Amino acid sequence: MLYVVGSGPSGISCAHALLSKGEQVTLLDAGIELEEDRKNILKKVGKPVNLSLFNKIKGNINPVAKDVLKLVYGSDYPYKEVKQHVPIKTVDTTCRPSFAKGGLSTVWGSSIMPCIDEDISDWPISIKDLKQYYNKVFSFMPLACNKDELADKFPLYADKTYDFHQSRQADLLMQRFKKHKSKLNKKGILFGSSRLAVNFSKCDYGGLCMYGCPYKLIYSSEFTLEELKKNKNFTYLPGIVVEKIIENNDNVQIICHELQSKHPKKFTCERIFLACGSILSTKIILSSLDKYDYPVTLKDSQHIHVPCIMINGASEVTKEKLHSLTQLYLEIFDKKISPYSIHAQIYTYNDLYKTFFKKKLGKLYNILQKPLELLMGRIIYIKFYLHSYSSSEMKLQLKKGNPDTVTISSAINKSTKQTIKKMTFKFLKNFRLLGFIPMTPMLKISKPGGANHYGCSFPMSANPKNNESDILGRPYGLKRTHIVDSSVLPSIPAQSITLTVMANAYRIGDTYKK
Numbered sequence: 001m002l003y004v005v006g007s008g009p010s011g012i013s014c015a016h017a018l019l020s021k022g023e024q025v026t027l028l029d030a031g032i033e034l035e036e037d038r039k040n041i042l043k044k045v046g047k048p049v050n051l052s053l054f055n056k057i058k059g060n061i062n063p064v065a066k067d068v069l070k071l072v073y074g075s076d077y078p079y080k081e082v083k084q085h086v087p088i089k090t091v092d093t094t095c096r097p098s099f100a101k102g103g104l105s106t107v108w109g110s111s112i113m114p115c116i117d118e119d120i121s122d123w124p125i126s127i128k129d130l131k132q133y134y135n136k137v138f139s140f141m142p143l144a145c146n147k148d149e150l151a152d153k154f155p156l157y158a159d160k161t162y163d164f165h166q167s168r169q170a171d172l173l174m175q176r177f178k179k180h181k182s183k184l185n186k187k188g189i190l191f192g193s194s195r196l197a198v199n200f201s202k203c204d205y206g207g208l209c210m211y212g213c214p215y216k217l218i219y220s221s222e223f224t225l226e227e228l229k230k231n232k233n234f235t236y237l238p239g240i241v242v243e244k245i246i247e248n249n250d251n252v253q254i255i256c257h258e259l260q261s262k263h264p265k266k267f268t269c270e271r272i273f274l275a276c277g278s279i280l281s282t283k284i285i286l287s288s289l290d291k292y293d294y295p296v297t298l299k300d301s302q303h304i305h306v307p308c309i310m311i312n313g314a315s316e317v318t319k320e321k322l323h324s325l326t327q328l329y330l331e332i333f334d335k336k337i338s339p340y341s342i343h344a345q346i347y348t349y350n351d352l353y354k355t356f357f358k359k360k361l362g363k364l365y366n367i368l369q370k371p372l373e374l375l376m377g378r379i380i381y382i383k384f385y386l387h388s389y390s391s392s393e394m395k396l397q398l399k400k401g402n403p404d405t406v407t408i409s410s411a412i413n414k415s416t417k418q419t420i421k422k423m424t425f426k427f428l429k430n431f432r433l434l435g436f437i438p439m440t441p442m443l444k445i446s447k448p449g450g451a452n453h454y455g456c457s458f459p460m461s462a463n464p465k466n467n468e469s470d471i472l473g474r475p476y477g478l479k480r481t482h483i484v485d486s487s488v489l490p491s492i493p494a495q496s497i498t499l500t501v502m503a504n505a506y507r508i509g510d511t512y513k514k
Contacts, residue, residue: 001026003254003269005242005284008103010485011275012221013137013502015228017509018273024233027225028267030099030259031238032080034106038073042214049206049214058211063356067094072107072212081259085241086283087403092410093394095449097279099259101238102222104277104452105498110197110218111326111345112143113495114154114503119340119387123490124462124471125507131157133503133510140224141502142199149181150192150329154495164200166193168314169348169380170327176312176435184433187426188333194326194345197498205321210350218325240265243403244287245272245481252480270514271480273473275505278487279396282457283406285475285483286398296396296467298408298449299388299456301492304420305444306382308427308436313378317349324350326383331495337422340387343494347381380436382427385453388492390419392448396457410448420445453497455486473508484508 004015007029018025034042038057045054059074069076078100082088088095098104114134117127134157144162166174177184177191184191197219208214216223228234239259246253254267274281282296314320330344353376358365365372393411398404420443427438448454461468464476473482484505486497493500 001269002271002273003028003252003267004273004275005029005254006103006275006277006280006485007031007101007221007225008098008275008277008485009105009221009498009502010505011103011273012224012228014273014275014484014505014509015234016140016224017136017506019228019231019233021510022233026235026237026267026269027228028240028242028254028256029101029236029238030081030241031101032077032099032259033101034073034075034077038075042073045214047215048204049208054208054214058208061210061352061355062359063352070107074211078104078107082280085257085259085262085403086280087401087405088279089405089407091408092447093408093449094447095279095394095408095454096452097277099241102220102225105220106222108498109325111496112195112197112499113329113343114157115493115495115500116154116341119493119495120491124460125504130500130503130507131155133506134499135159136506136510137499137502140227141197141219143195144198144200145195146193148192150190150331153190153331156195162198162200164196164198164203164323165205166327167317167322167348168320169310169317169377170346172310172312172314173328173346173380173435176433180433184430187430187433189430189434190331190333192329194329196325198323198325200323203323205323207322207324207350209324210352242276242284244284246288247478247480271482271512273509274481274483274487275485277485278455278457279406279408281483281485281487282396283398283404285458285481287404288481289475289477292398292400292404294397296457297411298394298396298454299492300391300393300448301385301388301451301453301494301497302391302416302448303383303385303446303451303453304423305446306384306424307439307442308380308382309439310378310380310436311431312435313374315377316373317377318351318354318373320349322349330384332423332426334426337426338387338390338419340389341494342384342386342423343496344382344384347383349376349379353379382438384423385451385494385496386416386419387494388456390416391492392416394448394454408449417445453492455489455492455497455501457487458483459490460488461490472512482508482512
């Protein structure tokens with residue numbers, strides 16, 4: 001019997017691979033779910049959406065807060081109870097591990113992108129090793145995109161894709177990009193449609209994506225978990241928190257406790273695959289190896305928020321039927337800025353713009369509403385992400401106690417701000433080609449960990465030594481324990497890592513040998 005721990009994207013991808021080989025798999029999971037009262041309302045919202053009903057679970061996102069907590073259906077359940085079982089102390093970082101059924105895929109923005117060889121040159125594997133597993137992942141996860149030239153550099157790897165309608169703001173920008181394609185490409189700027197793990201075939205473009213899709217069209221690994229439950233070789237055990245593992249010659253003992261009662265539990269298996277997310281998997285390994293007060297580095301892909309003004313805007317965007325996820329991608333290749341690519345996601349209008357102005361202007365909003373609606377047709381929002389080479393890091397240590405405590409602090413990369421300045425200047429310098437002007441005074445740099453694009457605590461190596469893993473994710477000194485989440489990545493590319501983590505987890509599950 002093989003055990004997988006965690007039902008997030010990497011755990012489900014690994015379990016899928018193991019079951020495809022005919023293995024017997026038990027998946028242990030904390031498995032916290034959306035509250036029943038919210039589930040019941042969600043079932044009744046109907047199509048088209050009954051907005052008065054959906055508003056009961058829509059929740060309030062404060063776009064002017066310093067640290068915006070993204071909720072789903074008005075609930076913070078993806079983040080609940082972790083610190084009650086695994087105390088975590090953070091200093092100048094934003095890390096939110098999850099005990100949710102489906103992990104952080106329950107609340108993500110669904111942006112997906114493969115890596116390219118240039119950005120993983122320090123890995124012991126290449127895109128050649130991953131490409132068939134990108135395709136395997138797309139056998140159960142949807143890919144929505146508008147096919148374009150970006151695929152020449154970043155292949156789709158999917159046999160089937162879903163089209164989606166872009167917003168009118170995105171259409172205007174894309175027209176401008178295409179008009180200046182040759183000049184942009186010469187400047188190292190590639191462009192194209194966003195790629196989203198969404199089944200748009202049933203979407204009515206109600207713009208509610210930021211709050212949780214009323215029709216559950218945004219992929220969560222929870223969906224695939226429900227499919228895996230139909231396999232006779234699969235067993236799902238929720239309500240379990242794993243503390244550490246003990247390897248023996250012919251088995252692995254899993255030391256854990258029940259989520260609700262905290263009563264101790266123990267399981268024995270042939271082999272274990274850890275997919276708890278980088279912080280929790282790292283904690284389990286450090287505890288298992290008795291490495292207390294031992295500093296471990298977590299690498300991060302930091303992201304930067306910058307509002308921009310379009311040169312030509314769209315009218316009546318507040319009334320437009322659209323989706324509110326990222327609409328367009330820019331991929332920037334400029335060695336003068338970074339030796340690795342920089343990934344930018346363009347967001348057009350969503351109703352959080354209104355919320356922002358209402359909170360900032362108060363009673364003045366009603367007076368200025370009409371000119372503000374015109375302005376909102378020109379505002380776009382860009383998030384750009386840096387490779388871990390150009391990002392700050394985090395230091396994690398495990399402190400012995402009852403229970404043990406995880407401490408995470410930032411380790412600032414002094415070159416990060418300079419990279420950001422160079423990138424924003426590139427946007428400014430090319431504003432006529434791009435069709436937007438960044439409002440640099442409003443630029444915001446995320447704290448390390450803020451985008452949940454971090455890992456590398458036990459990086460894969462062809463010849464692993466202390467604090468590294470082999471190419472099957474086995475930490476040095478362990479033979480029956482595989483980490484399959486981002487903990488084993490040697491570095492973090494700028495593009496969203498979920499797809500690559502899933503592909504690597506599938507690869508490990510598919511290629512390990514007994």
